[in-house]
């Protein structure tokens with residue numbers, strides 16, 4: 001590249017106005033637009049009135065957002081009101097991040113980590129019954145003496161797929177185990193006896209604890225991709241899993257938190273401006289530009305740079321004072337079905 005062309009490119013870049021979506025939701029959803037669309041249409045098809053509140057929550061997830069600055073470090077984050085619905089692609093992504101942070105240290109502390117998969121024989125029974133059976137069998141399986149004597153703790157999570165060939169659901173459970181060596185044949189026999197006929201299990205040693213913790217966190221937060229299913233199956237899945245736990249821990253993993261806790265530094269994060277104010281004034285206001293660029297580059301922001309001069313000037317503007325910690329450290333992230 002010649003010097004001239006570099007100069008020309010730089011001039012072009014700096015003269016191009018920055019453009020950001022007016023809402024943080026629109027910005028966030030770009031990476032999962034299809035899954036969000038599949039989720040929204042499925043919730044929309046749930047006609048029972050009790051779902052309306054959830055639909056409203058999903059529609060408003062991350063619409064209200066604001067920039068916060070850490071008074072100690074100057075770091076910036078975006079905080080947002082979120083729906084916390086199990087199937088919301090935005091919230092489940094955040095939950096993945098959270099679960100990985102919890103599972104990783106535990107997995108790395110276990111000397112002989114195993115990964116166990118328990119499946120049910122294929123069935124045409126209603127999905128709700130299959131899920132109920134799977135959970136009941138799993139509970140009974142864990143109580144068996146062989147398991148009791150050899151397993152010290154674990155993390156379990158639910159996953160489901162639908163076979164395109166047979167049209168049957170394949171619900172299954174995965175477990176990350178802190179255990180002694182257990183023979184696959186023996187486990188298969190015991191699982192068969194417990195489930196009255198299902199024999200397919202898989203157990204293997206884990207060599208990369210960090211990677212498997214990431215896998216578990218990713219799938220524990222979302223048991224299936226709705227976009228992969230047809231509309232009727234999406235409905236069937238959401239209603240069959242309604243109110244049911246999809247991840248759990250026991251034994252040496254029992255203390256791992258599965259819901260977000262208030263971070264120690266929650267009070268250090270202070271509101272400096274709404275997302276829409278900052279992004280709307282990006283090309284017209286120095287503070288908006290400084291806030292946005294610091295956030296985008298992951299750089300600290302000097303104190304005193306806020307959007308107060310704009311937001312206070314709007315007589316009916318009521319800044320949304322954050323009652324939650326920043327986006328990637330939300331409080332009490334308890335999932336609703």
Ligand SMILES: [Zn+2]
Nearest residue numbers: 061083088091
């Ligand atoms: Zn959400």
